[in-house]
Amino acid sequence: MAIVAHVDHGKTSLVDQLLRQSGHFARGELHGQFIMDSNPLERERGITILAKNCAISYTDVAGKRYHINIVDTPGHADFSGEVQRVLKLADGVLLVVDAFEGVMPQTRYVLARALEMGLKPVVVLNKMDRPEIRPDEVLLEVFELMVELGADNEALDFPVLYASAKEGWATLSDMQWPPPGGGNIHPLFEAIIEHVPVADLDPDAPLQAQVTTLDYNDYVGRIGIGRVFAGTLLAGEEVALIDRQGQTTIQKVAQLFRFDGLGRKEVRRVDTGDLFAAVGLEHVDIGVTIAAVEHPVPLPPMSLDEPTLHMVFRINDSPFSGKEGTSVTARQLRDRLKLELQTNVAMRVEDKGDEFVVSGRGLLHLGILLENMRREGFELSVGKPRVIFRSENGVRTEPIEFLTLDVPNEYMGTAMELLGDRRAELSRMENRGLRTHLEYTVPARGLIGLAGRMMTATHGEALMHHRYHCYGPYRGPIGGRNSGVMIATETGAVTAYALDQLSDRGLMFVQPGDSCYMGQVVGEHCKPNDIPVNVVRTKKLTNMRSSTKDATVVLKAPRRLTLEGALEYIEDDERVEITPKSIRIRKQYLLDSDRRRHAKNSPGE
Ligand SMILES: Nc1nc2c(ncn2[C@@H]2O[C@H](COP(=O)(O)OP(=O)(O)OP(=O)(O)O)[C@@H](O)[C@H]2O)c(=O)[nH]1
Ligand SMILES: [Mg+2]
Numbered sequence: 001m002a003i004v005a006h007v008d009h010g011k012t013s014l015v016d017q018l019l020r021q022s023g024h025f026a027r028g029e030l031h032g033q034f035i036m037d038s039n040p041l042e043r044e045r046g047i048t049i050l051a052k053n054c055a056i057s058y059t060d061v062a063g064k065r066y067h068i069n070i071v072d073t074p075g076h077a078d079f080s081g082e083v084q085r086v087l088k089l090a091d092g093v094l095l096v097v098d099a100f101e102g103v104m105p106q107t108r109y110v111l112a113r114a115l116e117m118g119l120k121p122v123v124v125l126n127k128m129d130r131p132e133i134r135p136d137e138v139l140l141e142v143f144e145l146m147v148e149l150g151a152d153n154e155a156l157d158f159p160v161l162y163a164s165a166k167e168g169w170a171t172l173s174d175m176q177w178p179p180p181g182g183g184n185i186h187p188l189f190e191a192i193i194e195h196v197p198v199a200d201l202d203p204d205a206p207l208q209a210q211v212t213t214l215d216y217n218d219y220v221g222r223i224g225i226g227r228v229f230a231g232t233l234l235a236g237e238e239v240a241l242i243d244r245q246g247q248t249t250i251q252k253v254a255q256l257f258r259f260d261g262l263g264r265k266e267v268r269r270v271d272t273g274d275l276f277a278a279v280g281l282e283h284v285d286i287g288v289t290i291a292a293v294e295h296p297v298p299l300p301p302m303s304l305d306e307p308t309l310h311m312v313f314r315i316n317d318s319p320f321s322g323k324e325g326t327s328v329t330a331r332q333l334r335d336r337l338k339l340e341l342q343t344n345v346a347m348r349v350e351d352k353g354d355e356f357v358v359s360g361r362g363l364l365h366l367g368i369l370l371e372n373m374r375r376e377g378f379e380l381s382v383g384k385p386r387v388i389f390r391s392e393n394g395v396r397t398e399p400i401e402f403l404t405l406d407v408p409n410e411y412m413g414t415a416m417e418l419l420g421d422r423r424a425e426l427s428r429m430e431n432r433g434l435r436t437h438l439e440y441t442v443p444a445r446g447l448i449g450l451a452g453r454m455m456t457a458t459h460g461e462a463l464m465h466h467r468y469h470c471y472g473p474y475r476g477p478i479g480g481r482n483s484g485v486m487i488a489t490e491t492g493a494v495t496a497y498a499l500d501q502l503s504d505r506g507l508m509f510v511q512p513g514d515s516c517y518m519g520q521v522v523g524e525h526c527k528p529n530d531i532p533v534n535v536v537r538t539k540k541l542t543n544m545r546s547s548t549k550d551a552t553v554v555l556k557a558p559r560r561l562t563l564e565g566a567l568e569y570i571e572d573d574e575r576v577e578i579t580p581k582s583i584r585i586r587k588q589y590l591l592d593s594d595r596r597r598h599a600k601n602s603p604g605e
Helices: 011-020 040-045 077-089 105-116 135-148 186-195 330-341 363-375 409-421 450-457 496-502 563-569 592-600
Strands: 002-005 052-059 065-072 092-098 120-126 160-164 169-171 208-217 221-230 238-242 248-252 255-260 263-267 275-279 289-291 309-315 348-351 355-360 380-383 390-392 395-408 425-432 435-443 463-473 485-488 506-508 520-525 531-533 574-578 583-587
Touching: 002 011, 002 077, 002 105, 011 052, 011 065, 011 092, 011 120, 011 186, 040 363, 052 255, 065 077, 065 186, 077 105, 077 208, 077 221, 077 363, 077 463, 092 105, 092 135, 092 186, 105 120, 105 135, 105 395, 105 463, 120 135, 120 186, 160 186, 169 186, 208 275, 309 330, 309 363, 330 348, 330 355, 355 363, 363 380, 363 563, 363 574, 395 409, 409 425, 409 435, 409 450, 435 463, 450 463, 450 563, 496 506, 520 531, 563 574, 563 583
Parallel strands: 002 065, 002 092, 092 120, 120 160, 485 531
Antiparallel strands: 052 065, 160 169, 208 221, 208 289, 221 275, 238 248, 238 289, 255 263, 255 275, 309 355, 309 380, 348 355, 380 574, 390 395, 395 435, 395 463, 425 435, 485 520, 506 520, 520 583, 574 583
16 A cells, blocks of 8 residues: 655554554554654654655454555655655555645645556545544545546545544544544554455566665665565575666575565565565666566666756855864765765766755755755755756756645735746636635746745735646746845854844844854845845943943844755855754855956856
């Protein structure tokens, strides 16, 4: 089973309950919440970043035992490619839909992919414990979406469960929830067993297995994770590894694992239909086929997502370099990026000696890498994210995203204007009572920095989601940030006195006591031009008694930039300095004279 849904609809929470209530774990073996979101960043952000496997042994009421492989998938659109690959592993999908939010862009995407692959969904309306739910409408939305996506009659006859992953129950009844006595998650297990067909694969055919995911560990190198589609995969036996270009090498699987509970168990063989993790294969990669030596026939290739966005990574050469991090050299940066390439299949790195052009699927995709690097002690500086243009038949194309927006009617005008400025084209508009639902296609370029402005323009009321749609013709220039910045002229500790003097010039990014350096961006100017400011200035001591009371200066709270917020904020001549402790924005050229010189001969976009 693959569990798929829009972001935050409760996939991981449901897997948690399935694990907990499977009856195969000792008390205390499963710690805390969100067991599957095992890496610290996933826990902190409350999102799933990597698809993860677990396998549950389940004994049904009749005493029959099942081994159910479950893959929890990420809901954020940047990771869609991973979801698509993971679906290859599955015989069925649990389509989770928030019973309040209903069908969202990513619901549509994952369902479309599942139906394309002939997988029949089991629909779970989740969060039924919430007060504002509208299950009947949401069910209708799911049904209409299936019809629109061309589902056949069999798929349209999908089973529906009403569930609360939070409270740990699921029920088939659309009349009574929570179920009498509090209920449990077993109806979901029963539905999986009843409705997910066991794949019709041939155990006697020559071996054919395919790798869909990569894992890595320092001791054994790359680990290929995938599924056996025909025959049996045996440890220690010779196999033919066929890569994406069709080249075949004869190798042996050194160690073979099967998924078991939350971990993996070493085995001698993995049978048809089951999932495996294989150690010891050279050049193992996404999409390779592992086949019988005497019958080396590749399985259909797997599409890989092409990157749509790139950023330039460089060592941190600010005056504060090396103060907060432990890994600061270009060599360390290079090694770390190489390591990332071992498993991060949607990422590309171009090594230019003293800088690296890193490409990925979106701001979140690359932001996660940067966030992980900070935690590992890295310091680096990163330039403005840029979309990757292509040329198709002589036409310049760019990534276009599909965007949905839900706004209260009174803000509709402002929101539409904002999108219009960013070359968005309206494709659908629907009034839903007090709110309006809008659908757009918009250049990915136009989305950079949009979220913040949309929130300000709608007083935090807009609900906006977007996902990659296609490469389409270039839509023309889009204006940059409409405010200038304040640039520090001196290095030192920021004073309250100085900030107070600047309070009517704009919004500060620093607060008293912070260290800052010349050329650092310390605030946003309320006008479109950049201005130099002295934020370390102290009050001259005089013998005269001042009549104004300045001992207690009341300052506006500074705007604290998040990593992604800062990346979205910067312009071409700026960089984000990232260290384990700080996120700072700086001018590329710290000296005013250098900035002037380069401003003259910069091309601009
Ligand atoms: N009230 C309520 N909240 C729930 C329920 N299920 C999940 N949540 C909450 O919804 C949020 C998202 O849950 P997750 O399980 O992380 O969702 P997800 O689909 O795995 O999210 P991604 O992996 O980021 O796509 C969390 O704050 C959960 O506590 C539910 O049944 N009821
Ligand atoms: Mg999750």
